[in-house]
Amino acid sequence: xxxxxxxxxxxxxxxxxxxxxxxxxxxxxxxxxxxxxxxxxxxxxxxxxxxxxxxxxxxxxxxxxxxxxxxxxxxxxxxxxxxxxxxxxxxxxxxxxxxxxxxxxxxxxxxxx
Amino acid sequence: xxxxxxxxxxxxxxxxxxxxxxxxxxxxxxxxxxxxxxxxxxxxxxxxxxxxxxxxxxxxxxxxxxxxxxxxxxxxxxxxxxxxxxxxxxxxxxxxxxxxxxxxxxxxxxxxx
DNA sequence: GTAATCTACAACCAAATGGTTGTAGATACT
DNA sequence: AGTATCTACAACCATTTGGTTGTAGATTAC
Numbered sequence: 246x247x248x249x250x251x252x253x254x255x256x257x258x259x260x261x262x263x264x265x266x267x268x269x270x271x272x273x274x275x276x277x278x279x280x281x282x283x284x285x286x287x288x289x290x291x292x293x294x295x296x297x298x299x300x301x302x303x304x305x306x307x308x309x310x311x312x313x314x315x316x317x318x319x320x321x322x323x324x325x326x327x328x329x330x331x332x333x334x335x336x337x338x339x340x341x342x343x344x345x346x347x348x349x350x351x352x353x354x355x356x357x358x
Numbered sequence: 359x360x361x362x363x364x365x366x367x368x369x370x371x372x373x374x375x376x377x378x379x380x381x382x383x384x385x386x387x388x389x390x391x392x393x394x395x396x397x398x399x400x401x402x403x404x405x406x407x408x409x410x411x412x413x414x415x416x417x418x419x420x421x422x423x424x425x426x427x428x429x430x431x432x433x434x435x436x437x438x439x440x441x442x443x444x445x446x447x448x449x450x451x452x453x454x455x456x457x458x459x460x461x462x463x464x465x466x467x468x469x470x471x
Numbered sequence: 472g473t474a475a476t477c478t479a480c481a482a483c484c485a486a487a488t489g490g491t492t493g494t495a496g497a498t499a500c501t
Numbered sequence: 502a503g504t505a506t507c508t509a510c511a512a513c514c515a516t517t518t519g520g521t522t523g524t525a526g527a528t529t530a531c
Binding site for chain 1 (some may be wrong): 449
């Protein structure tokens with residue numbers, strides 16, 4: 246499966262920033278399993294409804310969730326696309342690290358003292 | 359290879375937060391390829407040495423880099439461990455998403471209208 | 472129609488973030 | 502010895518973040 250890796254710095258910032266909060270990560274886990282209204286989500290946390298609303302907005306801005314109107318409710322649904330993009334970035338870092346290790350190994354192999 | 363997945367919320371917060379800044383991500387890419395002194399890193403960015411120093415400190419707090427004294431310099435080296443931990447988390451989210459899709463597929467299969 | 476529920480959004484506040492400058496300690500150079 | 506370089510760290514400042522309360526609009530329930 247091909248993943249679009251053309252991401253602006255600002256977009257990547259938003260994705261990682263959104264994931265840098267345990268409440269938001271918990272919301273992501275919940276809505277990836279099944280969509281939930283904002284009020285339903287809010288019952289799980291020891292904070293105001295408005296605070297949860299803001300967390301959902303941050304996740305939405307990062308593309309980690311989408312909102313779908315259903316009557317007076319707004320159903321929040323997890324979207325795995327942004328998560329994939331973050332994964333691609335991390336794999337790229339891992340690859341850089343591997344290439345360094347390989348170069349170090351090569352150096353040690355060609356110049357044993 | 360086994361990766362320790364026992365991460366405190368605060369630790370995960372720090373990892374993602376550290377990655378939520380393009381300057382810091384750029385520092386990570388540089389030091390994963392080969393270690394560099396803080397001053398050497400600072401030459402690449404349009405900000406004060408102290409600012410770069412702070413960014414390195416954030417990365418260090420997240421476990422993404424380590425510092426090694428070498429004379430009067432502090433060599434900054436990339437550490438892929440924290441990156442792996444972040445990957446494990448993202449893979450977990452992806453798995454949740456897959457299970458939802460499977461359940462949806464099962465529902466559609468058993469109840470065709 | 473009225474009341475209850477869900478959401479949106481503004482205004483406000485404390486704390487954290489990302490930058491600055493300045494000062495001082497270690498180490499290296501001549 | 503004296504100077505230049507690299508780092509650490511404090512103090513300060515503007516902006517963002519993560520929370521609050523309060524008000525108002527839309528939809529549902531009775």
